[in-house]
Amino acid sequence: MKTIEIKSINGAVLFTAAAAGIREVVEQAVMAGVSLARASLSDADLHGANLSSANLSSADLHGADLSYAYISGASLSSADLHGANLSGASLSSANLSSADLHDADLSGATLSGATLSGASIKSGVTVR
Numbered sequence: 001m002k003t004i005e006i007k008s009i010n011g012a013v014l015f016t017a018a019a020a021g022i023r024e025v026v027e028q029a030v031m032a033g034v035s036l037a038r039a040s041l042s043d044a045d046l047h048g049a050n051l052s053s054a055n056l057s058s059a060d061l062h063g064a065d066l067s068y069a070y071i072s073g074a075s076l077s078s079a080d081l082h083g084a085n086l087s088g089a090s091l092s093s094a095n096l097s098s099a100d101l102h103d104a105d106l107s108g109a110t111l112s113g114a115t116l117s118g119a120s121i122k123s124g125v126t127v128r
Contacts, residue, residue: 001018001019001020002018002019002020003016003017003018004016004017004018004019004021004022004025005025006022006025006026006029006036006039006040006041007039007040008038008039008040009038009039009040009058009059009060010038014029014034014035014036014039015028015029015032015034015036017029021045022041022044022045022046023044023045023046023047023048023049026041026044026046026049026051027049027050027051030050030051030052030053030054035055036054036055036056036059037055037056037057037058037059037075038057038058038059038060039056039059039060040059040060041056041059041060041061041064042060042061042062042063042064042080043062043063043064044061044064044065045064045065046064046065046066046069047065047066047067047068047069048067048068048069048070049066049069049070050069050070051066051069051070051071051074052070052071052072052073052074053072053073053074054071054074054075055074055075056074056075056076056079057075057076057077057078057079057095058077058078058079058080059076059079059080060079060080061076061079061080061081061084062080062081062082062083062084062100063082063083063084064081064084064085065084065085066081066084066085066086066089067085067086067087067088067089067105068087068088068089069086069089069090070089070090071089071090071091071094072090072091072092072093072094073092073093073094074091074094074095075094075095076094076095076096076099077095077096077097077098077099077115078097078098078099079096079099079100080099080100081096081099081100081101081104082100082101082102082103082104083102083103083104084101084104084105085104085105086104086105086106086109087105087106087107087108087109088107088108088109089106089109089110090109090110091109091110091111091114092110092111092112092113092114093112093113093114094111094114094115095114095115096114096115096116096119097115097116097117097118097119098117098118098119099116099119099120100119100120101119101120101121102120102121102122103122
């Protein structure tokens with residue numbers, strides 16, 4: 001195990017924990033109720049993570065692997081999910097309003113009840 005920090009996009013430390021990888025640290029932060037708004041998690045391996053009800057508003061998750069993650073009820077409003085892998089993810093009742101989903105893989109993702117207003121899916125396409 002090593003000490004891993006989750007930092008904001010401005011470089012401020014949001015959460016620190018000892019764990020084997022970033023997925024475990026992010027899950028610990030979410031379970032502790034820590035806001036990860038504006039977190040810098042680009043290219044993070046969060047495959048299968050339990051992020052239920054997490055606050056990831058305006059987080060940088062571009063290129064992150066969120067495949068098969070449980071993200072139900074989470075706030076991802078204005079998050080950068082450009083090129084993220086969300087295949088098989090459960091996004092039921094998640095708030096994705098104004099999120100950047102350009103080139104994101106949503107194949108097999110569950111989006112029932114999700115809010116997508118203002119989300120950008122591909123160049124020139126915005127959900128209203």
